[in-house]
Amino acid sequence: MEDRVISMKKEGFGVNVLILGHRCHRCKHAWVPRDISEIPEICPKCKSPYWKKPKTRFTKKELKKMNKKKESKK
Numbered sequence: 924m925e926d927r928v929i930s931m932k933k934e935g936f937g938v939n940v941l942i943l944g945h946r947c948h949r950c951k952h953a954w955v956p957r958d959i960s961e962i963p964e965i966c967p968k969c970k971s972p973y974w975k976k977p978k979t980r981f982t983k984k985e986l987k988k989m990n991k992k993k994e995s996k997k
């Protein structure tokens with residue numbers, strides 16, 4: 924399932940609105956396109972061409988951070 928249906932409390936009207944739009948995996952920026960069938964090549968905010976895909980590669984620093992989080996949960 925694609926992350927097309929997203930809730931954007933900030934940009935919608937009222938409480939807990941559900942808007943059809945896109946959200947960037949990199950910078951978490953969410954936006955509503957003029958045409959939902961039109962999928963942009965890059966994120967309008969961070970300009971990443973990988974905004975459609977979840978991050979799969981991490982830097983050593985990020986991995987360390989994640990491992991620390993796991994350990995602290997125990």
Ligand SMILES: [Zn+2]
Nearest residue numbers: 947950966969
């Ligand atoms: Zn982005």
